[in-house]
Amino acid sequence: MRLDMHNDALIEELDGLAVRIPAAAPAACEAMSNVVRPALIAAAPYDGSPAHKDKHLKDIIVSTRRKRKTSDSEERIIWISPRGIKGSVKGPKAKKNWDADKHIYKLVVSEFGRSNMAARPFWGITVVRKSDEALAAGVKVLKEAAEK
Numbered sequence: 001m002r003l004d005m006h007n008d009a010l011i012e013e014l015d016g017l018a019v020r021i022p023a024a025a026p027a028a029c030e031a032m033s034n035v036v037r038p039a040l041i042a043a044a045p046y047d048g049s050p051a052h053k054d055k056h057l058k059d060i061i062v063s064t065r066r067k068r069k070t071s072d073s074e075e076r077i078i079w080i081s082p083r084g085i086k087g088s089v090k091g092p093k094a095k096k097n098w099d100a101d102k103h104i105y106k107l108v109v110s111e112f113g114r115s116n117m118a119a120r121p122f123w124g125i126t127v128v129r130k131s132d133e134a135l136a137a138g139v140k141v142l143k144e145a146a147e148k
Contacts, residue, residue, distance in 0.1 A: 017146055024145030026065070028138035033063045035134040036127060037078050043122040045110050057110065060103045 044057035063078045113119030 020145045020148060021142060024142055027145075028141040031137040031141045032134040033078055035137050036130050037061060037063045039126050039130045040078065040123065043126045045120045045122065054102065057103070057106055 040061050041058045044061065046056055046058060061078065066077055107123065109117065111119060111121045111123055
């Protein structure tokens with residue numbers, strides 16, 4: 001099946017959309033990140049005891065842009081900032097501990113618990129709870145780009 005289009009104005013509008021929408025995608029992802037990340041920070045468990053010396057989960061939830069390996073495009077990601085990976089000890093005498101990924105461990109323990117600690121999940125629940133609002137923010141940015 002072949003579709004011939006003879007309406008030059010429509011063809012120009014479709015060409016314009018094909019350029020504007022992909023160009024607005026990073027801004028749409030950033031708008032969605034701006035909805036989800038603050039909600040994650042607010043929902044993260046907080047240990048206010050004087051014995052707590054490390055950073056709290058809410059202090060290590062970051063949002064960054066990262067280049068995709070397969071293309072020149074960027075993507076927006078929200079992640080937990082791991083600690084100590086560059087300075088970790090290597091070799092046969094390296095002690096086995098979670099210190100290199102201590103913050104990741106904190107998230108895993110919070111989400112799933114341990115044998116002596118109940119789970120306090122917040123990541124998945126918060127993302128699901130904020131998904132409609134985040135999508136609405138992204139769609140708003142894309143609609144604005146389409147209407148230009």
